[in-house]
Amino acid sequence: MTSRRVIVAGGLSALTFIGAGGRAADMADWPVASPESQGINKVALDGILDPAKILNLATSLYTLRSLVVVRNGFLIEERYYAGSKASTLRNIASITKSVSSILVGIALEQGKFRSLNQTIAELLPEAAARVPTSAVNGVTLAQILTQTGGFPDDRQSDTRGLEPQVLDVPLQPATPPVWRYSSAAVSLIGPILARAVGRSVEDFARASLFSPLGIGDYDYDWRRDAIGHVRSDSGLRLRARDLARLAWTMVDGGRWRGRQVVPAQWVAESTRRHIALGWQVGPMTNIDYGYLWFTGMLHGRVVNLAWGYGAQFALMVPSLNMVVVTLADAPGAKELAKQAAEVMGLTAQIVELAG
Template sequence: MNEEKITALEKKIQKEHGNIAGMVVLKDGRTVYENYFNGCGADDTIHVFSVTKSIVSILAGIAIDRGYIGSVAQKVLDFFPDYTVKRGEKTIQTITLKNLLTMTAPYKFRSAPYTRFFSSEDWVMAALDLLGGRKPAGEFRYMEMIGPDILSGILSNATGQPVLDFAREALFEPLHIAVASNIVLYTPQEHVAFIKKNCASGWVADEKGHNTAGWGLTLTAVDMAKIGQLYLDGGKWEGRQIVSEEWVAESTAEHSRWEKEKLSYGYLWWTGILNGYAAMGNSGNIIYVNPADKMVVSIAALFKPTAKDIMEFIEKDIKPLFCGAEG
């Protein structure tokens, strides 16, 4: 690889994407680029924000593969038999797992009641209480934090174990990914401090031990690249089928669309992204997979509310530089 071009790329990272902590580029299954910034290193885990959602999607696929969950057509309330539906509520009884995975579930609020939600000890039940409302299921409505946690409750109830335990056995350990432990945030101040912390470690959970499904997971840039390569290889890792090829294809196909932003959505994966698909999180965190070019780009980024468009950076600077790379 031309050292001058690499130097130019890294200067652009420092100038325009100064919150990047680590970046890995894989081509044809080999690492063609790996570097770290902001004092971070290969072993530093970063809060990847909504990339967490795509990890939860993989776990849902594994649970279906193993028979813990029948299909995405199952009703959400099938997994919560003790939940009491309030009088007159009908919509919540129609909502399926697929609605949660495709962001087409309705909710009873216009603006997210974060304070009330996060002050609850049980975020799964708090999210269930907000699920439904007057609108029927089917319209795309992106839920950053409130809503996806219901998937955490579904996975726990279906598999009979905490999500982190299931994730370790089914996904993380086979890929040699280490997620230390649960992180419980008891106060708003702790919540803000976690988001702003440069090198956090673990997976956020509520006081009941339910792991977050929309945010809160910490990974290294290499961990993220492994997830991308797993999907690029049809769910296989080191010769072992971790998640079915059918789920990989189904979860990265378009099932819904955010018309306002002109973005298509699969099962907690953004689809139709530069001839590929991506797990995307706040501040430029991303796992980008391009099957045609056999390319994976993972970027772990520190919190920055005004981060520049990471997809434009991949399209204009990373792809042209590495798609023909031989290492």
């Protein structure tokens, strides 16, 4: 068994950060500022992010690999642990769903959808015609975005292809609608988007979102399903700072460096509560669901959250003009809840320094 001492020593030697000790390489793509210039006590921040604390096996924080803090549009802190670095692509897991929500909003603004009330039968007519009696054909795009389409919990969607596994799945409808987390349902957004915009989801994302944000072709990787399409529910790999770009763009009303990339109305609509959940994760309370985004309260402030398996967090605090991104290794299933609570607790400590 590897000792705590070995892991901490290895983490210290592998640590990269833009605080004390210098800037990480390749900072030209973000305006950088010191924590103090943006109202953050650097000594306190260094204490929170002390690698001896982060890599302590007594907590789940030892799984943390990347952390980025943005305030007022400036990158003020960036740290990497246990071999990760600024250029490392990390699997953001179900944060991919929030990226898919952004793409739906852009396509809606471009007139590619008539409304969110369009059904699968309208959006995927050829595929729906092959399973004409499927109840899935009546599910709307809005129901997919809010996870209220009646799909059973989280069936995988990439083993047999789109039509046999997802379009013909037995639904569990309920009145009023019941929230069930279904990656299978969200996997339908991929083919829906591709048909609506007339090109692959990856091409659309590159032209409409990634390129405007300065995310280059080698700055991401996207897992594909069994029939070769990028997955809209999971599997996007990004650098931590590029996930922070996406999150900051949402905080800034859909703008990146003054350019409107995501429609402002979609930013507001997708991050507000549509479905009440009432969850709590560590200090984040009153967690509800928007259009593939979570929303809640953190120490009295409204926050929005893109959340992926294993404490992949992009936390947005609009009232403080602040973003905190964490990317981590997923622990064993029994430790997931503890990990999420502790990483959220760490994030909350950082946010409190701004308040």
